[in-house]
Amino acid sequence: MSSIIEGTYKLLSFSLEKENGTVEYPFGKDAIGYINYTGSGHFSVQYMPRHQQADNWKGVSYFGTYEYNREKDYIVHHVEGSLFSSEEGLDKIIHSRVRGKSLKLTCPTPTAGGKTEEAATIHFEKQEVLPPVTVF
Template sequence: MKKGVILVLSFMIFAACQPEKQQDVLDIAGVWKLVELSNYDEEGKVSQPYGNPPLGYFIYTPGGHMSIQIMKNPPHPRLTERPSDSIVAQIARGSITYFGTYSVDKERSVVIHEVEGALNPNYVNTDRERQYSISGDSLIINIESEGSRYKRVLLKVE
């Protein structure tokens, strides 16, 4: 009995001493299915270049790793032979993929994707800041860049 009480108290102390940053990461950790990807230009005109709904998942591990996979819907038809360079380029333009680590700045409601590898070489070794909010099982990510705005809506699946 004494050992059980000591074990429970030790666990409670350990849990209370965990950094707040760890809790911030845990808030966003999980597998999120992409259900909306909307881009807004300077005039507010919306486009959905990856379809409605797009295909994709954002994966955030509790340990701080992330993987982002976005693909156009409908996907490119199956290839029956070796594709030409133009077909390969078309397929590449229809997807966004990158991976690395992430951190959360809860005070600013920002998730920072620290990109280690990506289909787009301009993403490699960059930090991509994304405004985020969580409401129930929904994760909403907003990005602003050079007068344009980008919105991603995801549903937690795991």
């Protein structure tokens, strides 16, 4: 399985646009994270605020397999494991746009009542060379 989607992408921004047009940054404007798509059809995604607070942590982390449809610009994430067990077993259909090193994902975020009132827009940049690992 070889496609243009394969690779490691660094998070540039994560925003939520509300139905009324306002934009929020739930992980902050300086959020950090990565998404990785492998040639074997697996993916993993993690993002979080740059500065976590011990008593109020936030973040997204899940993994599984994926299908990429270049012609129709969407990715399906088949979630196998997640920080949120309610997501396990779900198929997340995400609008995607790949242009050069840029990956933009857009997906609706349903509320508790099942109504979609906001859309997440997530921008990533493909990493040609992975940044060095910092040892603490």
